[in-house]
Amino acid sequence: LLISLLFLRISNAIYVRVYVAVLVILILLCPTTDEALVRAVYNHNSISQDFEALPSGFGPGLSGEGLLGSLLEAEPIHACRPIRVAPPSNGSSAAFVALIRRHGCPFATKVLHAQRAGFQAAVVYNIKESLVTMVSEEEEAAREVDIPALFIGASASTQLKRIFHYDPTAYVILLPECQWDSCWDGRTDSRRSAWGLPKQASRCLPGHVHYLLLGFTAVIWIVALYVLCYL
Numbered sequence: 001l002l003i004s005l006l007f008l009r010i011s012n013a014i015y016v017r018v019y020v021a022v023l024v025i026l027i028l029l030c031p032t033t034d035e036a037l038v039r040a041v042y043n044h045n046s047i048s049q050d051f052e053a054l055p056s057g058f059g060p061g062l063s064g065e066g067l068l069g070s071l072l073e074a075e076p077i078h079a080c081r082p083i084r085v086a087p088p089s090n091g092s093s094a095a096f097v098a099l100i101r102r103h104g105c106p107f108a109t110k111v112l113h114a115q116r117a118g119f120q121a122a123v124v125y126n127i128k129e130s131l132v133t134m135v136s137e138e139e140e141a142a143r144e145v146d147i148p149a150l151f152i153g154a155s156a157s158t159q160l161k162r163i164f165h166y167d168p169t170a171y172v173i174l175l176p177e178c179q180w181d182s183c184w185d186g187r188t189d190s191r192r193s194a195w196g197l198p199k200q201a202s203r204c205l206p207g208h209v210h211y212l213l214l215g216f217t218a219v220i221w222i223v224a225l226y227v228l229c230y231l
Contacts, residue, residue: 035177036062036150038123040071040163042170049163051156053123055176056134058108059145066175067121067148069095071164079113079122080105086118095120097172099160102126102151108136111149121174122149125157150174 038051055061075084079100086096098114102124111134114122124134134151136142152160163170 037175037177038150038152038156038160039173039175040160040170041173042163042167044169049159051152051159052131053150053152053156053174054131054133056107056111056149056151058134058136058142058149059111060148062148062174062176064176066173067095067097068171068173069097069120071097071099071123071160071170071172072119073161074098074100074110074114074117077101078104079110081113083113083117097121097123097174099157100124101157106136106138106141107134107149108138108141108145111145111147112141114149115145115147119147121147123152123160123172123174124149125152126154129153129155148174 036053036055038053039048040051041048072086077100079098083098086098096119098117098119098121100110100114100122107124110124111122126132131151131153134149160172
């Protein structure tokens with residue numbers, strides 16, 4: 001981009017100016033990807049592993065702080081019918097996340113069964129590596145969903161199952177993806193989360209701040225283009 005702007009400054013050809021202007025506009029207007037992250041923390045908080053995920057197209061999204069809790073496989077694993085309820089909290093505020101396999105019924109049905117079984121979130125995994133945004137044709141079920149849900153690939157689910165099989169103290173953190181920077185720096189905070197587990201230090205900026213910075217950047221580029229083209 002900088003080379004193109006330099007070329008624009010030394011050239012009077014109108015098509016070059018148009019090319020650079022279009023290039024800058026496309027870069028500024030390029031939408032950010034709507035992604036999320038599943039972070040597994042195990043071995044007494046000494047190891048963490050991240051897995052790419054996509055949020056569902058229905059139900060609430062993750063808060064900026066994310067959601068932290070224990071991951072449990074749904075029974076039955078496809079969650080196309082009511083599943084075994086989440087373990088009792090025993091007086092704690094620990095969250096439970098249901099791990100569910102894709103196929104067999106609509107996504108909203110799976111997540112709704114997890115919700116009714118007392119889970120605070122659901123992670124649906126594919127039988128292959130590709131990621132999709134979960135949508136549901138069952139509008140009524142989708143409207144009832146009030147827990148967040150993420151979608152992960154097959155290898156991620158295999159790794160998560162292995163981690164939680166061998167380490168009962170492991171937990172997951174479901175994280176939204178910031179537009180420009182990682183929300184979580186991977187360092188464990190000495191504070192405790194609402195679920196009684198170690199809290200991560202967030203570096204996310206509020207959403208309105210991101211849009212303010214984007215608008216400010218756009219103004220700077222417009223002024224720069226005006227100076228280059230007409231002065």
